[in-house]
Every structure is written in structure tokens, then in C-alpha cells.
Amino acid sequence: MIDFAIYSICVLKDINTKNTSKYNKKLKLTAIYSILMTDDKKTILACFAHPDDEIGCIGTLVNHINKGDRIVLAWTTSGEMASHFNGMDFSEVKKIREEQGKEVGKIIGCESMFLGYGDTSVRATRESALKMAKFIAEIKPDAVITWSMSTRHPDHRGTANILYDAITYARIPKITEPLDPYRPPLHIPIFMYFEEISPLPTIYVDITENFEKVKDVAKMYGDFYGWKQVDEWLEVGRKSNGFKCGVTYAEKFNVLSRYLPIEKYLPISRE
Numbered sequence: 001m002i003d004f005a006i007y008s009i010c011v012l013k014d015i016n017t018k019n020t021s022k023y024n025k026k027l028k029l030t031a032i033y034s035i036l037m038t039d040d041k042k043t044i045l046a047c048f049a050h051p052d053d054e055i056g057c058i059g060t061l062v063n064h065i066n067k068g069d070r071i072v073l074a075w076t077t078s079g080e081m082a083s084h085f086n087g088m089d090f091s092e093v094k095k096i097r098e099e100q101g102k103e104v105g106k107i108i109g110c111e112s113m114f115l116g117y118g119d120t121s122v123r124a125t126r127e128s129a130l131k132m133a134k135f136i137a138e139i140k141p142d143a144v145i146t147w148s149m150s151t152r153h154p155d156h157r158g159t160a161n162i163l164y165d166a167i168t169y170a171r172i173p174k175i176t177e178p179l180d181p182y183r184p185p186l187h188i189p190i191f192m193y194f195e196e197i198s199p200l201p202t203i204y205v206d207i208t209e210n211f212e213k214v215k216d217v218a219k220m221y222g223d224f225y226g227w228k229q230v231d232e233w234l235e236v237g238r239k240s241n242g243f244k245c246g247v248t249y250a251e252k253f254n255v256l257s258r259y260l261p262i263e264k265y266l267p268i269s270r271e
């Protein structure tokens with residue numbers, strides 16, 4: 001169920017075709033329309049700062065995996081600075097946390113990888129964005145899921161900001177070479193973890209069918225770190241989202257996009 005703003009509605013039939021420039025505009029918009037409306041398999045890049053950050057979108061990822069989409073789950077760091085491991089060597093912590101990330105990939109059935117930015121070093125510099133741009137050009141995602149760009153932890157918002165810059169840089173051949181640049185007709189949408197203060201539209205994703213997988217992933221981390229009442233906070237959080245959109249369990253995101261999928265009708269539901 002979706003409650004995004006109707007700004008995404010694009011009515012193609014009203015475009016005047018009498019002069020050349022407007023005709024070209026129609027051709028371009030028609031191409032965009034056909035790309036967004038095709039039901040082919042998509043690639044989604046879910047990229048966060050530290051292993052366990054991804055718990056907030058597991059239900060959404062499993063929905064897409066079950067649909068046949070390619071999911072790439074990536075972390076900018078290996079979380080080697082985590083307080084839980086005080087006194088332990090960085091390389092040992094890195095090994096443990098990377099194994100946890102890979103385990104998540106196995107639980108939900110997707111690719112997983114670590115990008116090596118260094119825990120507490122994730123900042124939106126030119127160099128960090130160039131590195132991410134090459135990764136984007138390699139993966140060619142249709143959408144990105146990440147942290148909010150205004151969230152508290154510097155690595156979290158750094159990851160989101162780097163991705164935001166990299167999506168544009170990935171369009172530039174001199175940056176992505178020897179890979180081809182990645183130039184989809186529209187900049188790909190970024191779905192960010194929900195923030196109360198965000199001015200961006202909110203979308204809800206119904207994860208009712210796959211809520212058990214969310215619990216499996218959280219349990220893996222919870223057992224290791226000794227988290228308390230894991231099932232309860234998952235239940236309360238996802239159910240609270242579900243109440244707001246009329247399903248049992250939901251995940252919630254803010255979306256940064258020029259256009260969401262173009263529809264002929266307004267997204268109205270009275271169910």
C-alpha cells in the first residue's frame with residue numbers, strides 16, 4: 001500500500017506533438033514510461049554502514065527476492081569499531097561481523113558484500129563518491145535502499161550521502177572507466193529509512209508474508225549481542241507501521257525520486 005504524494009502522476013496523452021521539440025519530449029517521456037511500466041526483473045542495492053543496519057528493510061528485500069529480483073546487500077564498513085568488541089583486535093572483529101553479514105545473505109537468499117570504507121570513516125568526499133560510482137556502474141541498480149541523509153550517526157548519513165552523489169557520478173564515463181557509465185533515463189530512486197522530520201514522501205511496504213524472515217535475521221544478531229525483547233520490538237514497530245496503512249506488518253521509507261512509477265489513475269484505496 002502506498003501513500004506517496006501524487007506528484008508522481010504523469011499524463012502523457014496531453015503532450016502536444018505539433019512542434020519538433022515537443023515531439024522529441026514526447027518520445028523521451030514515452031521511453032521513460034515504457035521502462036517504468038515493464039514488469040521485468042529489477043536490481044536493488046541495499047547499502048548500509050554496519051552489519052545489522054539492514055534489519056529495517058529485510059521484509060522489503062524478501063518481497064523482492066520472492067518476486068525474482070536481484071538484491072545486492074552491501075555495507076560501507078565491516079563495523080570493526082563496535083563497542084561490543086572492546087579489547088579485541090580489529091581484524092578479528094571484522095571477520096566476525098563480515099560473517100554475520102554473509103549469514104544474513106544466506107538467510108534471505110541474496111548477494112552480500114563489504115566495501116571497505118573503514119568504520120567511523122564514512123564521509124561524503126569526492127574520493128568516497130568516486131569509489132561508490134564505480135560500484136554503482138558495476139551493479140546497475142534500479143533502486144537503492146539506505147539510511148536517511150539526516151540521521152544521527154555520521155557513518156549512516158555518510159553512506160546515504162555517498163550513494164546520492166555516486167548515482168550522479170556513475171553517469172560519467174571518465175569516472176566509471178573501464179566500466180561503461182550507468183545512465184538510466186531517470187536518476188534511480190533512493191528509499192531511505194523513515195525520519196519523522198523528513199519533507200520527503202513516505203511509502204509503506206507490506207511485509208506481512210515475510211515477517212518471519214525479519215525475525216530470523218534479528219534473532220541471529222540478537223542471540224550474539226544479547227539483545228533483549230527482540231521479537232517484541234519487531235512486533236511493535238512493524239505492526240505500528242501496518243496500522244497506519246491497513247496491513248498487519250509494514251516497513252516504512254522516505255523516497256527521494258523525480259518520479260515514482262507512472263500510473264494512469266491516482267493511487268486511491270479504500271480497503
Ligand SMILES: [Zn+2]
Pocket residue numbers: 049050053153156
Ligand atoms: Zn550502523
